[in-house]
Amino acid sequence: MILTCHSKVVSKEGILLFSQRHISEFNLHVIPGKGDEILIDIKLIKDDIDLNEADLNNELLECEFLAMRYKQTEDLRKAVVALILSENRLSQENSHE
Amino acid sequence: MSKFSIDIPRPNFFKHRTIAEDSILVTVDSGEWAILSSKEFECLCHNDYSDPGLREKLYESHIYLDKNNWDSYIETMAQRWKEVFTRPTLHIVVVTPRCNLRCIYCHASYQQESNSSMSIETASKVLDRIFEVAPENFAIEFQGGEPTLNFETIKFMVEKSKELTEKYGKKVNFTIVTNFTSALTDEKMRFLIENSIDVSTSIDGPQFIHENNRNRNYPGGFSILCQKVHRFTELWKEIRDDEPRLSAMLTATKPVLAYPRETVDTYLSLGINDIFIRPVNPLGRGEQDINELTYPIEDFLEYWERVIDYIIELRGKGFSVAETHLVILLRKIFFRENTYMDLRSPCGASFGQRTYNYDGKIFTCDEGRMLEQEKFCLGTVDVKSSSINSSKNGIHTFISSLSELSYCEFCVYKPFCGVCPLLNYKTSGYTNTTIWNSRRCKLYRGMFDIIFRKFINEEKARKVFGDMIIESI
Numbered sequence: 091m092i093l094t095c096h097s098k099v100v101s102k103e104g105i106l107l108f109s110q111r112h113i114s115e116f117n118l119h120v121i122p123g124k125g126d127e128i129l130i131d132i133k134l135i136k137d138d139i140d141l142n143e144a145d146l147n148n149e150l151l152e153c154e155f156l157a158m159r160y161k162q163t164e165d166l167r168k169a170v171v172a173l174i175l176s177e178n179r180l181s182q183e184n185s186h187e
Numbered sequence: 188m189s190k191f192s193i194d195i196p197r198p199n200f201f202k203h204r205t206i207a208e209d210s211i212l213v214t215v216d217s218g219e220w221a222i223l224s225s226k227e228f229e230c231l232c233h234n235d236y237s238d239p240g241l242r243e244k245l246y247e248s249h250i251y252l253d254k255n256n257w258d259s260y261i262e263t264m265a266q267r268w269k270e271v272f273t274r275p276t277l278h279i280v281v282v283t284p285r286c287n288l289r290c291i292y293c294h295a296s297y298q299q300e301s302n303s304s305m306s307i308e309t310a311s312k313v314l315d316r317i318f319e320v321a322p323e324n325f326a327i328e329f330q331g332g333e334p335t336l337n338f339e340t341i342k343f344m345v346e347k348s349k350e351l352t353e354k355y356g357k358k359v360n361f362t363i364v365t366n367f368t369s370a371l372t373d374e375k376m377r378f379l380i381e382n383s384i385d386v387s388t389s390i391d392g393p394q395f396i397h398e399n400n401r402n403r404n405y406p407g408g409f410s411i412l413c414q415k416v417h418r419f420t421e422l423w424k425e426i427r428d429d430e431p432r433l434s435a436m437l438t439a440t441k442p443v444l445a446y447p448r449e450t451v452d453t454y455l456s457l458g459i460n461d462i463f464i465r466p467v468n469p470l471g472r473g474e475q476d477i478n479e480l481t482y483p484i485e486d487f488l489e490y491w492e493r494v495i496d497y498i499i500e501l502r503g504k505g506f507s508v509a510e511t512h513l514v515i516l517l518r519k520i521f522f523r524e525n526t527y528m529d530l531r532s533p534c535g536a537s538f539g540q541r542t543y544n545y546d547g548k549i550f551t552c553d554e555g556r557m558l559e560q561e562k563f564c565l566g567t568v569d570v571k572s573s574s575i576n577s578s579k580n581g582i583h584t585f586i587s588s589l590s591e592l593s594y595c596e597f598c599v600y601k602p603f604c605g606v607c608p609l610l611n612y613k614t615s616g617y618t619n620t621t622i623w624n625s626r627r628c629k630l631y632r633g634m635f636d637i638i639f640r641k642f643i644n645e646e647k648a649r650k651v652f653g654d655m656i657i658e659s660i
Contacts, residue, residue, distance in 0.1 A: 110594045114622045155232075156202065156597045163200035166252070167216075169193045174265045 093130040093146060100128065103161060104154030111153060115139050196253035198231065198245075199260075204599040206639045217263040218523035218602035219248040222643060263523075270525040274322045277528055277540035279553050280313055280344065281305070281330050283337040284545055288366055289404045290389075292438055292480055294470040294557050295332065304337040305545040310344050312568035313543045318351050319572040321359075329363040329384075330553070335370045337545075338378075345382050362387060367415040368405065376419050380426050386419070387434045388412070390457070392443040392450045400440050400479070416457050434511070436463040440479040444486050447493035451501065455508060463511035464491060466630060469613055470557045484626050488633040495637070499651045514659050516638055517652055519603040528552070530631065531605040532590035537565060537581030549575055551584045554609040562618075563609065584608050587618035594623045600635045 102120075105128075109118050114135070121129040130150075132141070199215045206212045211228045214220040223231065227241050236242045236251065245251035249260045283304040284295070305313070317327065327348070329341055341363070348359050361384040365371055379386055391397040394409040402408030416433065423431040435454065437443070443450060454462050466487045467473045467480050474480075491512075498508050518524040528535025536551035543549055547568045550556040555563030565578040575581070586592075587608035590601050598604070608618035610627055622628065641648035 107594070107597060111597075111623045113594075114624055153597075159198075159200055160597070163198075166193060166195075166197075167200060170261060170264055173261050174268060177265075 091132045091141060091143060091146075093132065093143065093150060094123065095128050095130065095147075095150060096126045097128050098126055100150060100154045101157060103157035104150065105130065107153040107157045108150050111149065116141075193257070195257060196251065198234070199250055199252050201231075201250050202597060202599040202601065203228065204636075206636065207643045210643045212599055212639055213248075213250055214599050214602055215249055216602055217249055217260060217267060218519070218525070219250070219263070220520070220602075221245065221248045221250060222639075267523065267525050271531060271533060271535075271539065273539065275320055275535075275537075275539055275541050276322060276325045276526075277328065277535065278317045278321065278325065279328045279330055279540065279542040279556075280310075281332070281542065281544050281556060282310075282334045282340045284332045285336050286332040286366070287336065287368055287370055287405065288333065288401055288408070290401045290438075290472070291403070291475070291477070292400065292440060292467045292471075292473040294468055294473050295330070303545055305340050305547075307340060307343050309545070309547045309568060310340045311347065312547065314344060314347055314351060316543070316549065316568050316572050316575065318355055318357065320576065321357060323356070324358045324360070326360045326362060329361070331364075333366050333368070333370055334363055335365050335375055338375055342378060345378075345384070361385065364388070366401070367412045367419075368408065369411060371415055373418065373422065376422050377426065380419075380423050385432060385434070387436065388416075389438065390435045390454060390459070391437055391440065393446055393453050396440070396443045396446070397453075399442065400438070413457060416459070420458060431458075433459055434461045434463065435459050436465065439464060439466050439487055439490065441482045441486075442479060444482065444490040447490050448497045450494060451497050451508065455501075455506065460506075460508045461511050462494075462508070464494060465512060468554075468610065470554060470610075474613075484629045484633065487630070488637065491634065492637050495641070495648075499645075499647055502651050502654070503647060509655050509658065512634070513638070513652075514655050516603065516634060517656050518659060520635075520638065521652075521656055523602070529605070529607065530603075532588060532595070532601070533585050534588035534605050534607060536563075536584040536588060536608065537578065538585055541565065541575075543568065551581055552609065554607065555584075558609060558613060560612070562612070584618060587611070590621075592619055593621035595621055598623075598632070600632060603635060604631050 105120060116132045116134045116139070119131045121131055123129045201213050201215050203211050203213045209224050211223045211225065212220060213223055213228070221244050230236070230238060230241055231245065236245070242251070246256055249256060249263065252260060285304065327344070334341060345361060352359055361382065363379060363384055364387045367388045389401065390412070391400045397409050419433060420431045437450065451462065466484065494510060495513060498510055501508055515527050519527070525531050528540050536555070540552050541549055542553050542556045544556050549565045549567060551563045551565060562580055563584060565575045565581045588606045590596055590606055593606065595601050595604065595606060606621045607627060611620050612618045614625065642652060
């Protein structure tokens with residue numbers, strides 16, 4: 091199966107997430123198409139998997155959305171970790187060992 | 188505001204999933220969540236916060252962050268981490284690998300012929316290791332095989348713990364998992380009751396299923412179990428003033444999936460109101476490719492939902508009954524509780540719990556000792572806990588369980604769920620290959636889907652869920 095999408099709609103991070111999501115079902119290869127087109131060539135790992143093209147296209151867009159959100163909040167997520175650690179909010183009781 | 192500058196206001200990193208018609212679940216890493224309509228979700232995606240109702244919903248659940256709720260979000264996240272980055276609160280002690288039953292799915296790989304048991308000398312060292320690392324309140328759980336076959340060691344540990352808790356100012360809660368066979372004499376029951384040791388057993392559903400699973404070498408096993416449960420309750424009432432406490436777990440094999448109502452009825456007939464239902468795991472004898480053990484996880488989910496529906500129906504008629512797996516998940520969703528070792532990120536391996544085997548080896552967790560792999564061995568009771576704490580095996584397992592390392596990071600249920608690196612290892616050969624749509628992933632995604640769908644669509648379910656949560660406090 092080959093999915094067609096556009097590089098202005100789907101990024102490499104989105105495709106990577108999509109491949110991670112389906113890692114147990116298929117391998118995929120990205121092939122440049124015409125102009126902004128990207129072709130995603132899907133090769134099944136097992137024979138008994140039933141794939142629906144429309145569902146996969148929707149999932150690809152969902153993965154793109156998630157990847158985009160993840161990238162956009164990178165600084166926010168790092169700040170959360172840094173703040174928690176720097177302000178020593180995880181202090182524990184002492185060991186008697 | 189802290190010294191770290193951050194560009195807010197803006198949306199948090201949120202995940203979403205359509206649960207029911209016009210109902211989209213949105214979660215953030217703190218475990219907070221909201222149900223949005225399709226229109227509200229579209230507004231969120233387009234940064235349109237003109238609707239004050241939506242703005243409040245997003246603000247309260249930290250899906251939208253600004254300078255007014257930023258500190259409370261940090262505090263909520265810190266609290267969440269505190270619950271996992273703690274000292275080991277659960278210590279499982281396998282006092283013997285021997286068992287008098289031959290359950291077809293035994294995850295612990297019972298050993299009938301073994302003469303091995305935990306000696307008193309080893310048990311003493313186990314207690315030293317436990318008290319070196321345990322926090323103020325912790326639990327010791329006796330397991331096997333069948334632990335009551337080495338009752339002298341159990342008695343020693345309980346009595347010795349009394350001295351140690353006084354010396355170190357700590358408090359320990361004991362639990363024992365026992366099969367309620369003839370090995371559990373009146374004398375042993377008295378000891379358990381007098382020393383407030385919580386007792387748990389296994390009941391796999393109606394009699395014919397239970398006996399097929401657990402009593403192939405033990406004729407009349409179910410009748411003996413019933414007699415023992417009855418006797419336990421009698422002794423409890425003789426010795427104590429409070430209500431008898433006994434919990435039980437059901438390991439679902441294929442035959443029981445056709446009997447959800449009968450499952451609950453069997454438990455209630457024995458006076459047990461708390462049922463913990465789980466599918467078979469591919470550990471020990473559970474990985475055998477036999478009819479009873481192989482079924483699609485979707486079939487288990489259908490069975491589980493029918494059990495929940497029946498419990499809701501019974502509670503409407505005044506029966507007090509709950510399903511423990513459901514209660515654990517509800518507490519995670521509504522209390523943001525993050526203490527259940529088997530389902531959190533990072534998991535409890537090595538730093539939240541430890542398992543002390545009868546031979547003195549210490550493993551990352553119960554699954555670690557079931558797999559019996561050196562990869563999950565932290566050391567032995569002959570060395571101080573400081574060496575155990577810095578074990579490379581422990582650290583590796585712990586890090587492998589981080590949801591952030593897999594697709595779980597992008598799953599709407601990430602705040603409530605968790606990775607099991609040992610099951611990963613069992614199924615793939617690698618601890619850090621958590622796979623979307625693996626059996627365990629489908630199991631918990633399915634359970635959360637069921638819970639949220641019922642919460643959204645069914646008023647009776649909402650009420651029962653609320654009651655169960657309150658009762659569990």
